[in-house]
Amino acid sequence: MLRIDGVSRRFGEVTALDGVSLEIGQGEFFALLGPSGCGKTTLLRIVAGFETPDAGTVTLDGADLLAQPPNRRPISLMFQSYALFPHMTVAKNVAYGLERERLPRDEVRRRVGEVLETVGLSAHGSRKPAQLSGGQRQRVALARSIVKRPRLLLLDEPLSALDKKVRADMQLELKRLQHEVGITFVVVTHDQEEAMSLADRIAVFERGNVRQVDEPIALYERPRSPFVADFVGANNLFPGSSSGLDGIKSERFGLLAGTPLAELPTGAQALLAVRPEKIELADEDAARGLPGSVLDVSFYGGVSHLSVDVPGHDKPVLAAVQGASSVRAGAKVKVRWEQEDAVIMAADQ
């Protein structure tokens, strides 16, 4: 339904977007994920109509979006700051968009009442935004955006201003709402956990380019480039050269077991990635594994994170184990993994 084709945007010397193409389907919950300054917010503002691309097209259901001013696009944007009108009550804020459509008063009142009930703020209609908590403001902003029944709702870092507990609640709330109203959601975030828990599909951005578009599990288990492997979740990365179907050749450690995602020419620069939860810690006299010593053990309740100094590897190897760890800091261990748990990708992608 939303088709972004070859969109580029430069700000002076900085290229914010470099020929980005994406297709987002009806009813999808789509996330644009990337570090700050990667161009994801610029793309959102182009779709909303507050920026104009230097090149490329954006169409919604086949109709050209770029030709329309923001107030004529069937799209709502929920701002990171919420942008609630401070001089209006909650009900007035929510009614603002409907009044612009010159709908009859009764209908406006009915729809405002309905949407405030959906977000659980029926009792707060006559309050001013300053009298609400952060989570409540977010709900008002959401209500104001969905009350117009847009074809597409864009959300700019929707949860970043909330504290951790409220954030978890709002995450569930957003998913429930998206399901309930059936509007296509596009969320921009720099938080990979947020993207993974919310979205049906995720596009990972780096410096104005889309690196990978995939479902959360595929993105996590089969990253196609070093950037994605490193940015989405924690990962242990080992450089080396491709050596067929069962691993890479590392200068320091010899053959490391792994599974290539795509066929690589033998000898090509490659990177092996293995998730902390796939790392197994073995005794120092075990037959297989890279020898090292435990630097630090952090207990998080459900899991423990261990960092292991492996001589010859520039960063400590991270390992995650269920529950409390029996290994103490300073212990000599060997780290190892199964061949199918490590992925191999070309280093220059």
Next chain:
Amino acid sequence: MRRSKLLYVPFWATYVFLYLPIAVLVVMSFNSGDSAYTYEGFSLKWYGELAGDERVVNGVVSTLIVATGSTVIATVLGTLLAVGLARHTRSKALDAISLMPAVLPDLVLAIGLLVFYGMIQLTLGLYSVVLAHGVFAMAFVAAVVRTRLTGADTSLEEASRDLGAGPVTTFMRITLPQLMPGIVAGALLAFTLSLDEFVIAFFTIGNGEPTLPIVIYSMIRFGVTPKINALAAVLLIVSFTAVIAGQRLTKIGESRAQD
């Protein structure tokens, strides 16, 4: 922490320095004698004479017309200027030029306006003072409104556009209410500036009915009487009231905008 009582001495000395002349002025306005310098007893007779003096009464009317007219012009144009500068241009030069009428010596502005009016062959009168004060005060209004605009969040205006409002509706329903405290403060500033402005008014009034500062100037040429003191005391009360009202309104506006 204990504060030394000694520190209050310069504090109070400054206040005395500032307000003693004004206090003397007010006291002498109640003088029953004819001198502005020696107090002879309490009387309200100078206030009575003031009300009976046609020149003074006409001066008050002129001044109010000029102040009101120029405040309207300055407030509308100054607000539009501030919005234009903040939202539709990034030129630093335009920004600086907009402040010029406020920074220029009044005398330069007055001569410039006089020459300009002569060039376009405008017959001088009260309305030429209204226009002149409008120009002069506009710069102050623009500066005051501007400070509110730079603090204001542009995402509010974008949100309004996003919700289907055109540029005009957005300006009327979102931008203006946000700016209201600044606009009110700017308007009151414009009003009080015009109220006691002498140089520009003197140059551009032509044969129009003189404003109060010009009336006072011509009265003083024949010596200071307690009548002038009484007039000054009345002016003092008017501008004090305007300033206090302005501050109150700005505060109410701000607390409303934040509510």
